[in-house]
Amino acid sequence: MLQFPKTSLTAIFMVAVTILSAQSQKLSVESIFKTRAFSTKGVSGISPLTDGTHYARLQNDTLVAYSYKTGQRNGWLATGKEMITSSGDTLPLHSYILSSDEKKMLIPAETESIYRHSTQSEFYIWDRTTRKLSRLTENGKQRLADFSPDGSKVAFVRHNNLFIRDLFSNTEKAITTDGLENSIINGTTDWVYEEEFGFTKGFHWSPDGSKIAWLRFDESAVPEYWLTMYGDLYPSNQKYKYPKAGEANSIVTVHVFDLASGKTTKIDAGDISDQYIPRMQWTNQKGQLAIQRLNRLQNKLELLLADASTGISKVVYTDENKAYVQITDDLTFLSGTDQFVITSERDGFNHIYLCDSKGSVQQLTRGEWDVVSVKGFDPVRQLIWFDAAINGAVNRDICHVNLKGKTTTVTDHRGWNIADFNSDFSFFILNWSDINNPPVISVKDWKGKTIRILEDNARLREQMKVYALRKRELFTMKTTGGTELNGWMIKPEGYDATKQYPVLMYVYGGPGSQTVKNSWDRGQLWYQYLAQEGILVVSVDNRGTGFRGNDFKKMTYLQLGKYETEDQIEAANWLLREGFAQPGRIGIFGWSYGGYMSALCMTRGADVFNTGIAVAPVTTWRYYDNIYTERFMRTPKENPSGYDDNSPIGHVGKLKGNFLLVHGMADDNVHFQNSVDLVTALVNADKDFDSEFYPNSNHGIYTGPNTTFHLYRRMTDFLLRHLKN
Numbered sequence: 001m002l003q004f005p006k007t008s009l010t011a012i013f014m015v016a017v018t019i020l021s022a023q024s025q026k027l028s029v030e031s032i033f034k035t036r037a038f039s040t041k042g043v044s045g046i047s048p049l050t051d052g053t054h055y056a057r058l059q060n061d062t063l064v065a066y067s068y069k070t071g072q073r074n075g076w077l078a079t080g081k082e083m084i085t086s087s088g089d090t091l092p093l094h095s096y097i098l099s100s101d102e103k104k105m106l107i108p109a110e111t112e113s114i115y116r117h118s119t120q121s122e123f124y125i126w127d128r129t130t131r132k133l134s135r136l137t138e139n140g141k142q143r144l145a146d147f148s149p150d151g152s153k154v155a156f157v158r159h160n161n162l163f164i165r166d167l168f169s170n171t172e173k174a175i176t177t178d179g180l181e182n183s184i185i186n187g188t189t190d191w192v193y194e195e196e197f198g199f200t201k202g203f204h205w206s207p208d209g210s211k212i213a214w215l216r217f218d219e220s221a222v223p224e225y226w227l228t229m230y231g232d233l234y235p236s237n238q239k240y241k242y243p244k245a246g247e248a249n250s251i252v253t254v255h256v257f258d259l260a261s262g263k264t265t266k267i268d269a270g271d272i273s274d275q276y277i278p279r280m281q282w283t284n285q286k287g288q289l290a291i292q293r294l295n296r297l298q299n300k301l302e303l304l305l306a307d308a309s310t311g312i313s314k315v316v317y318t319d320e321n322k323a324y325v326q327i328t329d330d331l332t333f334l335s336g337t338d339q340f341v342i343t344s345e346r347d348g349f350n351h352i353y354l355c356d357s358k359g360s361v362q363q364l365t366r367g368e369w370d371v372v373s374v375k376g377f378d379p380v381r382q383l384i385w386f387d388a389a390i391n392g393a394v395n396r397d398i399c400h401v402n403l404k405g406k407t408t409t410v411t412d413h414r415g416w417n418i419a420d421f422n423s424d425f426s427f428f429i430l431n432w433s434d435i436n437n438p439p440v441i442s443v444k445d446w447k448g449k450t451i452r453i454l455e456d457n458a459r460l461r462e463q464m465k466v467y468a469l470r471k472r473e474l475f476t477m478k479t480t481g482g483t484e485l486n487g488w489m490i491k492p493e494g495y496d497a498t499k500q501y502p503v504l505m506y507v508y509g510g511p512g513s514q515t516v517k518n519s520w521d522r523g524q525l526w527y528q529y530l531a532q533e534g535i536l537v538v539s540v541d542n543r544g545t546g547f548r549g550n551d552f553k554k555m556t557y558l559q560l561g562k563y564e565t566e567d568q569i570e571a572a573n574w575l576l577r578e579g580f581a582q583p584g585r586i587g588i589f590g591w592s593y594g595g596y597m598s599a600l601c602m603t604r605g606a607d608v609f610n611t612g613i614a615v616a617p618v619t620t621w622r623y624y625d626n627i628y629t630e631r632f633m634r635t636p637k638e639n640p641s642g643y644d645d646n647s648p649i650g651h652v653g654k655l656k657g658n659f660l661l662v663h664g665m666a667d668d669n670v671h672f673q674n675s676v677d678l679v680t681a682l683v684n685a686d687k688d689f690d691s692e693f694y695p696n697s698n699h700g701i702y703t704g705p706n707t708t709f710h711l712y713r714r715m716t717d718f719l720l721r722h723l724k725n
Contacts, residue, residue, distance in 0.1 A: 001196050001628055027529040029716050033709045040522060043429070043441045043454045045095075050102060052424040061093050063105075068427040068443055071452050078105060078126055083133045091124055091133065099151035103128050104167075106136070106145050106154065115191060115668060116699075118143065118200045123156070125167065136165060137172060143188055144201045149209040155187075162187035162203055162214055164259070175212065175257050175264075182224065182241055185217040190250045192243055193217075195669065196627035197278040197327055206282050211308055212257050213267075213289055215277060219250040227666045230695045240668065245622055245629040245643070246636045252277045254291055256308045265311045269293060269304065276627070278327045284335050294327065298631045301325040303342070305357060316357045319344050323554040324631045326350075326512065330374040332384070341384055343371055345550040352384060352401060364405045370547045372396065378425035381446070385425060387417065393547040394474060394486055394518040398430070398448075410448030416519030419444075429454070433520035435472045435488065437461070470495075470531045474518060477540070479570040486516040487540040487571065489580075490524075490531040501536040502585035502723040503575055507601070509564045510593035511632055512546035512553055515539045526712060535723055536580055542567035558639055560621060560632050561600050561646030568597060569605040587611035587723050589715070592670060592699065593618065595662075596648070599678065602659050603651035610657035611722040613715055616667055616699055619674040620647040652681045658722040659689040662711065664697030690718065 045058030054065045054074060061080035066073055080093035097106040105128065108121035123136040123145045136145060142156040142163075154165045160179025165172050176186040187203040194200050203214035225242035228235050243249050254267040254277060269277060269291055279292040283305065291304040291313065300320045306313035319325050319342075330343040330352075338357040343350050347363065350370040354362045364384065365371055370393075375385040383400040390397050390409060398419045401407045411417040415434030422428065426446050433439040438460050443451040470490045478484050492501050506527065508515050516539055527537040542564045544556035556563050568588065575581035588609050590598040595617030602612035621629050621643050622636055636643050644650060659682075663675040675693070682689050692714055697703040701711055 001198070027525065027532055029526075029529065029709070029713050032525050032529060033712050040438045040460060040520070041455050041457050042431075042439065046420065046429060047096075047098065048420070048422040050100070050423050052422050052426060055422065055429070056098075058093065058096075063093065063096065068422060069451060071443070077102070077128060082131060083107070083124070083126060085124070085133065086135075097145070097147065099147040100149050101151050104147065104151050106147065108145075110141070112141070114143075115194055117194055117198070118188070121145075123154075125154070137163075139172070144203070146201070146203075146205065148205050149207060153209070155203060155205065155212055157187040157203070160185045160188075162212075164212070175214070176216070182239065183218070183220045185219065185250075187214045189215070190217045190219050190222070191240055191668070192249070192625050192627050193252075193276075193278070196625060196631075197276070199279075202280075204280065204282055206287070206308065207284070208286070210259055211287070212259070213280060213282070213308065214255055214257070215280060216253045216255055217250040218253075221248045222250055223247050225668075225671065227668060229666060238666075242668075242671075243626045245624060245626050245633070247626055249274065249276075249296075249626065254280060254289070254306075256289065256311075258309075265309065267291065267306045267308070267311045268313045269306075279329070279331065281331070283333045283340075285338065290331065290333070290340075292327070292331070294325065296630065297634065298324045298627075301327070303331070316359060317342065317355050317361070319346065321345065321550075321554075323550075323557040328373065330371075332374055332377050334377050335379045341374060341377070343374060348551060349549045352386060354403060362405075364401045364403070365407055366405070368549065370549065372547070375419065375421055376425065378446075380424065383425070385419075385421065387419065389547040393514070393541075394516055396519075398428070410444070410446075412448065414518065416517060427451070435474060435518050435520070438520045469528050472521075472524065474516070477571060477574045479567060479574075483543060483567070485540050485542065485567060485571065487538060488516050489539075490527055490537045492531050492534045492536055495536075497579075500579060500582040501534065503536045503538060503572070503581045503587065504530055504719060504723065505568065505572065505586070505588045506537065506539040506594070507542075507568055507588060507590040507597045508592070508594040509542050509545065509568070509590070509597045511544050511556060511560070513593070514541055514546050516541045526716075529716070530719065533720060533724070535719070536575075538571070538575065538580075540568065540571040542571075556632070558633060558642045559646065560642070561596065564597060565600045565604050565646070568601050569608050572605070572608045584610055585723050587613075587719060589613040589615075589719075590617075591615040595670075599648035599659075599661075600646065600651070602657060603648055603654045606654045606656040611659075611719065612657065613660045613662065613718065615662040615711075616664060616670045616701070617648070617661075617674060617678070618670055619649050619678040620644075622647075623671060623674050623677075649678055649681045652678070652685045652687055655682070655685070655687045655689075658718070659687075660715065660718050661689060661691045662693070662701070662715075664694045664699060664701045664703070666696045666703070667699045669699040 047056045056063050063077040083091040105126040107124045111119050111121040120141040120143045123142050125134050142158050145156040162175040178184050179186050189202050219241045222241040222243045224239045227238045251273045254269050256265045274296050276294040281290050283290050287308045289306045289308050293302045302315045303317035304313040333340045351365040369390045372387045385400045396416050397409050398411045398417050399409045418431040419428040430444050431439050431441050438457040441455040442453045472488050472490050475487050572586050588598045588601045595614035598612045598614040599617050601609050618624050663672050665672045694701050702708050
C-alpha cells in the first residue's frame, strides 16, 4: 500500500509541541529532528485482562494490573528484573503476549524487521506460576508465536514452515516441511499480501485448540526483484518476490491440521487459482472456518463457511461493486447464533449489515456517512460497537448499534476519538484530540461517562500558550466544478490578511486516504517551522480520498492521478483567488503516492506550481505491485491508457519550476527504478532538477544515524531558497 511510511514525518519523530524552556523560542530543523525534545505523552502498553474489570499496563519494565473502575493498582503480572536468561542476562520487557488464562507470557527479544509489518524474534516464555523463564526453541528465530487457547502449546513460523511447541512435553513438531525461501510459505504471507492486505499472521488456532488452520503460498511463479545494498567492496543483492501490475501472483491454499489425528485437510476455496484469500478466521460454530475469497479484479467478495474436518465449503455472502470491494477486518460472528456482521458500501456509504448463514442480509446503520471499523459485539447488551465519520469526514466518533438498527453515539467531544475496549465492552479507554489540542486519554464506561483521566498533556497545553506556534485551521473550498473539498492551513507568523504569502501544499491524495483530520498531528512541527519562516502551509483532500462515501472515493477508478491532480491545481488556484497565495510562489510536497502527486502537479500543473518535492514517488503504475494497482486500475493490458496518460514520465516536457526528487535506493515498496526512469525522461527532455538518493534506505528513508535529519534539512533549504528568495 502506498502510504506515508510509519517511519517518516507523521510518525517516526513522535513530534508534538513542547517548550524547550520557559522562554518563547524559535523552532529549528535541528531542534525538531536531532534533539527529539518534542513529544506528547501517551498511555502505551495497555491490554485488557479477561476478567473485564482490569487492564495491564507496561510501566518501567513492569506489567502492572489496574482497575478500570477505580484506577487502583492491583498487583503486577511480570517484571523484567526477574526475567533472567540462561546466560545470566536480563530480558527487557518491551512487549508481550498473554495466554488466555493469563498464566504465561510470550516475550519477543532480539527482534529484526523483515518488511513493513513482519518481524522475527527469539521468543521466551514466562511462567507466572513458577516464575521461570525459558526459550521457546533453540532452533532459530521465530515469527508470529501464538499460544493455543489452553496455553499448553505455542504455534510459530520458522523458515517458511509452521511448528507447534508442546510446553508440557517440551517437544517441537513441524506441521509443514516444504517451506522454501522465495518459493513456498506456510503460516505467514508473501510480500504483497503483507503490504496490501495488511496482515502477516497466516495461521489460527481453533477456539477449542484441537485444530490449526493456515495459509500456504506458492510464490514460485512470481517474478523476483533485486535490491542492491552498498558499503562493502562488492555490493550485495537481496532478492524477493514482487508481483508488478499484470504479473503472476502466489497461489494461495487453505489447510487445517488436526492435532489428535495428525491429519491435514485441504479446504475447498474454489477451482480458480488466480484469486485472493485476504482473510481467514474461525467462527463460533465448532469446527467451522470462515474464508473470504476475492477475485483478481477485486470487485467481488465472497464469504465461505467450511467444515474443517471435510474441507467442504459453501458461499453464504457475496458483495460486489462496479469498481472494487475494500477488504476490512469488520467481519464479526455473534456468539450463540449463526449470525455475523460485516461492512459494505453497497448503499453508497460504508455501513454495517447483519447476515446469517442462510443468506439473509439486513442493513443496521444508515446515513450519508461512513462506518470506519467494527470494534466488536457485546452479547450482554446486544450491541455492535464501531467508530464512524458520523459528524463529517474530518471527525471520528465512537458509536453502537443494536440488532434493530438503532444507532447511538457515546462520545461528546467533536474531534478524533479512538477507543480500546475491555473484554466485555463495559469499559473503554478513549484517546481524544482535535486539530489544535494534544491527546486526552481517559477511562469511560460503556455509556460514555468519564471514570477518570489517565493523561491530559496539561503541561504541554500550558507550554503551548507561551510558544510561538500557529493554529492549524480547518476549511472547505469549492472547485470550479462545484465539488467541495476539505483542507487545513497553518498561516505564517505575523499573518496579515491584506498580504499574499508563499505557499507549500502537502499532498498524499491516494484512494481512501486522508490528510485533513480534526486530530492532533504529531508530525506537524516541521510545517510549524515553515510557517514560522513565512510560508503558508496547506493540505487539501482531493477526490478519491476516503470517508466521504463510495462515489467520492471511487470516482478515480481506472484513472489514478487525473482527477486528484486537477483538484490540487484547483486548490492552488483557489488560494490565489482568495488572496492567500503569492503568484509564482506555490510549492507542493508529497511522499509515496504524494510523491507521485507532486511529480504530476509539477508537470501537468506547471503553470501553477513553481517548486515541488517528490519523495519515493511512483512514476508509472506499471512498476507498482498488482494487488494495489489492479484494485484501482485493472491490468495494464485491460487499461493501457489509464496507466500511461497520468504517468509523470509522459509529462516531463511540461516541467518549468524547481523540482527535487528523493528516493531510498533499497525501497522494497516503491522501487528506486521509478525515480531512475523519471530521471532518464527528465534528462532526455533537457530539464534541470535536483535529486537526493539514499543508499540502503527503504521507503521510510531513515537508514543511518543522520539520514532523516539530512533529508529534512535538504528539503527545508530547497523550499526556503525557491519559495522565499
